[in-house]
Amino acid sequence: MSKTNFNSGDLEKYESALSYAKKSKQSFTIVSTGLSRKMVLPNGYKLNYFGRKGSNNLVEGAFLVMMVKREIDAYIAKNGIPPKVEPTQVQTFNFTAIKKVLSGNRRPVVGVDINACYWYVAHKLGYISDSLFERGINTKKKKGLLIAIGCLNKLPMIKTYENGECVSTTFDTEYNNTYSPFYWNIINYTYELMIESFHIFGDDWYMYLTDCLFVSVDRIKDAQEFLKSKGFYHKNHSIEFKSFDSKNITWFDFKDQKIKTMYAGSRDIHYYVKLYEQKQRETEVSL
Numbered sequence: 001m002s003k004t005n006f007n008s009g010d011l012e013k014y015e016s017a018l019s020y021a022k023k024s025k026q027s028f029t030i031v032s033t034g035l036s037r038k039m040v041l042p043n044g045y046k047l048n049y050f051g052r053k054g055s056n057n058l059v060e061g062a063f064l065v066m067m068v069k070r071e072i073d074a075y076i077a078k079n080g081i082p083p084k085v086e087p088t089q090v091q092t093f094n095f096t097a098i099k100k101v102l103s104g105n106r107r108p109v110v111g112v113d114i115n116a117c118y119w120y121v122a123h124k125l126g127y128i129s130d131s132l133f134e135r136g137i138n139t140k141k142k143k144g145l146l147i148a149i150g151c152l153n154k155l156p157m158i159k160t161y162e163n164g165e166c167v168s169t170t171f172d173t174e175y176n177n178t179y180s181p182f183y184w185n186i187i188n189y190t191y192e193l194m195i196e197s198f199h200i201f202g203d204d205w206y207m208y209l210t211d212c213l214f215v216s217v218d219r220i221k222d223a224q225e226f227l228k229s230k231g232f233y234h235k236n237h238s239i240e241f242k243s244f245d246s247k248n249i250t251w252f253d254f255k256d257q258k259i260k261t262m263y264a265g266s267r268d269i270h271y272y273v274k275l276y277e278q279k280q281r282e283t284e285v286s287l
Contacts, residue, residue, distance in 0.1 A: 005046045011037065014049035025164035031172070032157045061144015064136055068148040071128050072182055084181035088191040091262070092269045093207040093249060100203070101241050108238040108254070109206050110220045115233040116142065117211030118149040121186045124231065153183035195276050197226060198269055205269070206241075207249075209262070214239065 008017065014037045021028055021039070031038040039047040101109070114120070116137060123133040136145050156172040194208045201223070204216040215223045220236065227234050237255035244250070250261045 004044050006048065008039075008047040008049055010051045011035065011049055012052070014039070017047065017049070022161070022164040027162045027164075029161070030159045032159070033154045061136070061139045061141025062147060064132075064139070064141075064144050064148040065151050067132055067135075068122070068128060068152070069179070071132055072152065072179060075127055075182075076178070081178060082181050082185055085184050085188045087184055088188050089267055089272060090187060090191070091207070091209050092194070092267045092272055093264045094198070094203070094205055094270070095244070095264070095268045096270070097203045097206050098241055098244050098249060101206070102244060106240055106242075108217050108240050109214050109251075110217050110223075111209075111212045111214045111237050111239055112220070112223045112227060112234050113237070114211045114213075114227060115235065116145050117190060117232065118186050119145040120232055121189045122149060122182075125185060125189065127182055127186070149183065149186060152179040152186075154179075192276070193230060195273055197223070198273060200226060207269075 008014075017039060018030070027042055029040040031040065035051050037049040039049070041047070101107070119128075119133070119136055122128050123130075128136075136148070139145075153176070155176045158170045158172055159166050160168045160170075190211065194213065197208075197213055198205045201215050201219055204219045206214040206216075208214065213223055213227070217238070224234060224236075237253070239251045239253050239260075242250045242252060242259065244264070247263060247265065248261050249264045250259060252258070253260050
């Protein structure tokens with residue numbers, strides 16, 4: 001960290017510093033994202049605040065965030081910013097198959113988790129180097145890997161204060177426009193992988209949640225081979241569907257030993273497969 005960049009405490013200390021700066025009628029800028037705040041002073045000093053007092057704010061592997069950003073910057077310098085794809089779903093469900101299971105034998109369904117999915121995809125797309133990829137994997141810090149990719153999609157809020165008064169609130173759209181295309185291309189790669197898996201497993205395909213594919217227990221080996229052929233490693237856990245009221249899906253997770261519920265809404269895989277195929281046809285025509 002540079003001599004003008006200081007770690008200054010948690011968000012409680014930030015509130016105190018902000019209150020003092022306002023009462024003292026100082027001029028400064030606040031950059032906010034998630035649980036972080038940066039106070040930028042006229043002399044160029046940057047005071048960084050993060051997390052809440054008494055909570056476990058330290059994310060192991062968080063140092064990877066800046067390392068990924070540096071490599072993305074290097075990618076941009078060499079290749080430019082990739083076209084931004086439209087945001088896609090990160091969770092979809094096979095309503096027909098789930099209802100079929102609930103109406104008959106409630107046999108376990110197996111979830112096949114892709115290890116460090118987005119990290120692997122970032123590497124496959126050439127966004128991070130071999131050395132950074134290996135370093136990230138060797139940390140074994142799942143949250144750090146996830147946050148390093150997720151931060152590419154942040155939209156910092158900027159508040160400008162003059163003489164202690166907030167005179168403007170804007171958003172750093174330049175940052176978002178620069179880095180979010182990388183994030184959404186990573187998401188889209190995973191989305192297309194899941195679309196492909198649905199074509200293979202059909203009614204034995206139940207849902208995918210972010211980086212986990214759920215299939216019939218008797219198709220587990222096929223699902224493992226599919227992901228292996230794509231260069232992914234995985235681990236498995238069983239679930240049992242309990243109910244589906246056309247809005248919320250509830251299941252028992254044997255790994256976590258608890259009931260889980262998720263709002264499914266209209267996120268039926270059949271709709272997204274048709275939408276994806278339509279876009280593919282439109283792309284082929286335009287070419």
